[in-house]
Structure formats: structure tokens, C-alpha cells
Amino acid sequence: MDTKLFLTQQLRSYYAGHEVKTVPEIASREFGIGEFGRKISSRHLSFRSASELNQFLHERAPFYISYSNALYKLPSARPMENKHMLGADLIYEFDADEIKTECKLSHDSWKCSSRTCLASGKGRLQLCPECGCGAELDEWVCPECLSETAKQSTRLISFLRDDFGLFEGIAVNFSGSKGFHIHVRGNSVRGLSKPARLELLDYITAANLDMAAIGFFGDFDFKGGKSDSKAKNSFICPKKRDAKGWAKRILDGVLAAFEENDVPKIAVMGGITTNKAELLLKDKNKIIRHIENGVLAFPTKGIDANNFWRNFTKNVVDEEKIEFGRGLEVDRHTSMDINKIIRVPNTIHGSTGLLAKEFQVEKLNSFEPLKDAVVFPENEIKIQNVVAPRFYLKGKWFGPFSAEEVSLPLYAAFYLLARGSASLLDSRGVGH
Ligand SMILES: [Zn+2]
């Protein structure tokens, strides 16, 4: 039996027993499906109801199914203009491969794309160090990088709620592969124009954040002739009780860093020596009290207060802001594309066999994708030519494997077969 047929049978049997009810206003959405090895093979599909969608999933068992964040009057009409857009949800995507983590050195690898060069190695490289050709990456995920991705997603939720006041209509799901999708639906976002969506994106990524405009580093008011050296070394900041949005985030971050009393951290964040940081922390309580009252004070002599506070606040912003993708410019366009389609929550991702499982927003930091999104059964099947680093699924570690024949639970075999890291042994190895 060939791999595609085998995997299709597994998908079909899954959809036969599980209904997908995760698409609100289904009749106004455009759908797209993908085949084995091809994430989108046709678009412009539409379904009048959830039962029509489920019947389709059962019959066709597609490897991938996505739907539009936009709502249309005529979702299957072509070209795009003829669909008549009625509005669009906000969608944010976070992928583990866009976040730097140590674990990538152990599970990712690269090999040179040139046929004459055999260079390869662990970790991630853009270019082959031997010949300068592009490197091909073999990317995997593990609990560590997915948990970092979940943290970014949690930060985004905090921006949506605390800064934008969006509490209704937020839904979160695992992407089925490397990260998380956050959907914001409902009337409060539906009518947002593309420039408005970009403005939201710029806000959460702190692009062009103007510190003066949010109340930092204006001229200190030297009223009363108190132009002594201490006052000259001080700057205004918003008062803690009045601070909102980014101003609040920055003040909270600065205060937390001082409360922690961590000398090396203060030194790194402010760009000063640890000796100076130690001296500075002796005045910790005074500094905190000043900040609460709207002054970034710097009582320690011999340091450039301007540099210190600018470095410090910039580092707080870098810690707090959301980062999308490798190059923000690319993502400014793709992440706010209102005609895009995205995986239907609670359907299977055909490159992994994992469910793009929807879960409660509050569970973002406890949901374990590589465990909780495993849906295929335990029965073992034999696969061959297995090439994989050590990988984790359903609470167990497997591998590493190098061109071996192994017997694995169906869920792990699907995972490897789907990504092309193994092949079926023969039809007798298939437990049906
Ligand atoms: Zn090379």
C-alpha cells in the first residue's frame, strides 16, 4: 500500500468518528484543502452548514483543510473581488521555528542544497559554511520550543485584553504542527480596515514606539531653582497610577527588575558595570519611590543617567514586545492579509497527524500539544528508512533513528510518514 493511501485511510477513520464544529458563520467562509505533500491544492470551496463540512471531511479525508478569516457574501465566487467581503476576523500565528531556543541545536539540522557539497550539521543555518550555497533545514519541535511559543501567545492575549479591551470572541488552537493560532472574532474587530490592522500590529511589536509621546524623557521640571546635580540626572516618566498601555508595561517592567535586586540583570539592562549596579541597588527603595511618582531618578554619581535609562527602558520594551517572524516587514503583510486561509481548528494537520486542537485561552500554558493533540491509536506498525532526531509524542521519547526499520505506535508512525521521514514497510506491516 502506498503511504498516501494508508494515511488517507487513517484520516478518514478519524473523521468518521469525530465531528468538527469549530467554524462560526460557516456559510460565509471560503475553504481550501490540501493533498499529501501539498498544503493548498484547491481553494474557493464553501459549505452551507457544519454537517455539509463533516460529510466532506468524511468522504474526502483531506490532508489539510483551511478556512478564511474573512466572511464573504459569496465565498466560492471567483476571482476574490466577486466574493464581496463582509468583514474579517483578526488572526495571529506563532510558530516555534520563529523563536530562538536552545533545543533547536539538538533537534534541527541543516544540509547543503548543492549536490556536489555534502556538508551538513546540527542546528539551523541559512547558508552552507563550506560553499556558501543555501542550506536546507530539517525542522522539528519539542516541548521546550512549543512552550516558548505558548508564552508569546499568552503575551499577545494580554495585549488584546489589557491594551485593546478585547475580551469577547478570542479562540486559541494548536496549529497542528509548530505553534498556535489566535482568532479574534466578532463585531469589534470585523470591520477593521487594513491600515487599522497594521496599527494594531505595530503597537504590539512596538514598531516606532515613541517614548516621548508616552511620557518618558521629557524635560524635568526644575521649578524652585533646584538645579542641583541630582535633579539634572533625572528624567520624567508617567506616574504609576496614571500609566496605561505601553507606559504601564514599561514602568511595571522597570519596577519588577529593581524589586528583583538582581545585580547582573540591572547591569546588563542599563549598560553599566556590575560594580555600579551594586551601588545603584543600595538606593533601590529611593529609586522605586521616585518612579512611582513620575521620576526616573539616578542618585549614583559617575554614570550617564541618560544612557542608563534609555538602555534600561529599551530592554524592557524588547522583553515585552511581540516578535513575529524572521523579518517584520514580511510579516506586516502576511500576518494581516485579510484574504488568507488558516487551518480549521479541530482538524488534522496532514504533515504530523496531530489535531489542530482548540482549547481554552486560560490553558495556554498548561496545554501540551505533543501530548494533548495526539489522536491516532497506539497499535504498532512497522516502518522503514526512519531518519529522525530524538522526538517526543504522547509523553514518550522516540529515537533517534538513522535509516532504520522500527515498529512504532500508529500515531508516531503517522507523524514520521507524513513528514517524509520514513516509509511503509509493506502492507503486511499494517495493523488493520
Ligand atoms: Zn555546501
Ligand SMILES: [Zn+2]
Ligand atoms: Zn525544541
